[in-house]
Amino acid sequence: MALPVLLVLVGGPLLLTVVALAAQSFTRGRVDTRHEWWWVRVTWGAALVVGVVAAWLVDAGLDLGRGTMLVPAVLGLFVVAGVGLAETVVRPQRPTGARTASLAPRRVADYLPRTLTTAVAVIAVVHLATLGLTTATASPDDMGRTGRQIAAHCGDTSSGAGPYPGSFYSVPLTLLLLVIGLATVAALVAVARRPRGFAPDDVGDDVLRRRSSTRILAAAGAAVAASHLGIAFFAGTALLRMDCQRPWMDPVGWALVATVPVALVLLGWFLGRVVAPGALRASSPALPAGSR
Template sequence: MLELGSRTSASASAPASASAPASRAPVDRYARWTGLAVGALASRWLLPMNNGEGTLYAIVVFGLCAVAGVLLGDILTAPRRGAVRTAALTPRRVRDYVPPRMTALLLALATALVVLLTAAATVASPDDLGRAGRALTLTCRGVTESAGPWPGLYYGLPILASLALATAACGWSLRRIATRPGDEQSRRDRALAIVAAWGLVVSSSLFGVASMVSGALMSTTCDGALGVAGNWTVWPLGLIALLTAPWCLFTIISPRATAWRGRRAGTGGTDRR
């Protein structure tokens, strides 16, 4: 795609705020809220499940519904077209529209989530009913202790699948936003909303997994120094995820995904998230 320059002097002098961003369209806002509402209802239905399964799955489902709502709003809302323009040889890239600092943080959290689930799966064991990948079993001083739920493959695979699904859907949407017609601010607003929706899946899933790992380690006395190190690893991750999730949620429910202007937009603003 080619970045476009203004054809007429009148169009060139028009302020960027003259046309309201498409992200303010009611259908977009209602779609986001509907996704969150459906996620909340589904989460409430899943919460009563035993052994902590309900809480973990409720967190994952809520995040996926939030992503679905944002994507649906983007698809149903036509891009806002500005003045007639002429072409200039400046390609539009996805990275020009996403908030760089928040995106880097979310990518780091996603990596931590995958590493944590992989490590948990390697030490997972069957629970007291023989179901594989649901518990952590340790032996010390001739005593064997089993603690759960533990995010082995039984819990980890659905989380990884939801992360992969959300990543693919949001990546496709960001590419679509960057290459389709529309005004610059609208692209940035929508890209921010997509990143926030993906971030909600990442941060909420990481918080759930960190809580599960910490709960299992704290319920056994055979964890030793390895368990202490594990807790001191997952506690900061859980705290960061807990602080990140509200930002993502606020961005999704806001009428306009917090406007920000970067130097690449050519608007003269300097705020970068």
């Protein structure tokens, strides 16, 4: 158990940082945007490979389905890390001559697309609310392990179903989601505060900031949406399988199941925004077409 945790929280991000720094050494001082874009995608690929290996180790190292429940969040963590490093470390600052500095403060919120931000916020709130509900309503299983099933008593009869994402699953998942959130905020702040010179002019710099912020935020949204898919499915189906139910279980079970296809659609959209952040305002004709 210690090895997967160490790999995910320490070894994996350090390895990705080394890859990003190596990629930066190949792009430093170059204005070839095709070459830069290739190394950005190499960093993404490295993040995906490291994430798959880390997720496999977590799945194999944690028993009773806890590792499987963490797989989407582990993959999401490395996607966020890979995209964040690609947008803040790999992309080189352009060599420029004398420049004028702007006194206008740059805020993270200025570079976040409204629709994407709203979608990520909504799925995050729904996911955290789901984890709060399942944590509060879970019961020990037949072996006395806390937070592994849902149970109810109806007179002389009782019913239980699992796996149910109570504290046995939700606590490590929430900690991992917290790490993803912190990584996302750190990457967004780095993008907003990085010096000008990544594009031929100031307008182009702002376009690149919006594209970088879009990719980072979309990667975080994909991590949360993928995690919610598994949590909502197992929690909802466990509630609906109960022979003896409390009044709230059936409607909540159907509501959770209903969020599964919504999260799946959002996951596809988020991943699409990572690859292609879309047309953004304030584009500059001086910005090279390959700078994406």
